[in-house]
Structure formats: structure tokens, C-alpha cells
Amino acid sequence: MKLKRGFITHNKDGEQILVAVGGAVKKFNGLVRTNQTAATIIECLKEPTDEQSIVKVLCERFDADEKRVATDVHKVIEQLRKIGAIDE
Numbered sequence: 001m002k003l004k005r006g007f008i009t010h011n012k013d014g015e016q017i018l019v020a021v022g023g024a025v026k027k028f029n030g031l032v033r034t035n036q037t038a039a040t041i042i043e044c045l046k047e048p049t050d051e052q053s054i055v056k057v058l059c060e061r062f063d064a065d066e067k068r069v070a071t072d073v074h075k076v077i078e079q080l081r082k083i084g085a086i087d088e
Helices: 024-025 036-044 052-061 066-084
Strands: 007-012 015-020 031-034
Touching: 007 036, 015 024, 015 036, 031 036, 036 052, 036 066, 052 066
Parallel strands: none
Antiparallel strands: 007 015, 015 031
8 A cells, every 4th residue: 555646744943744635636635644653653654564464664763662563553544534635
């Protein structure tokens, strides 16, 4: 899976924002403000990847419990799917 073309990120003052542009606006017209975890997930999705690879990156970066991280990653990915931001 990968972040769909038509979704861009912007970083400002330590905050990442995900915005739909072009044709993606037909499915999602808004922006997503992210916390550090979601921002890292989105950064991973800029290249083809899978959930387990993202979990591994987050566990290494934040020294966190793998089960908890896997749950959080799954929730964020499901939300991104709902707005049409992920290519499978």
C-alpha cells in the first residue's frame, strides 16, 4: 500500500498536515492534522509498504510495545482508507 497520489503533506511548526489536492478533492475535501505517530505512518506510506513494516519503524523510533503500536497503526490506516488516501 502507498499514500495515494493527490494527497500531500505539509510540515509547519512541528505539525504535519495531510491535504487532498486535484482529483482527490472529489472524495475528501479537507485536511488531516496529525500527531507524531500518525505523521510517521504517513511518511512511511510515501513509499510502498505494509502494516508490519510500519509497525517495525514505529517500534524502533519510539521504543514502544509492538501490540499497542500495531493497533494504532491499523486504526490510522483504516481512517486513511476511509478518506481515500491509500492505494492498495
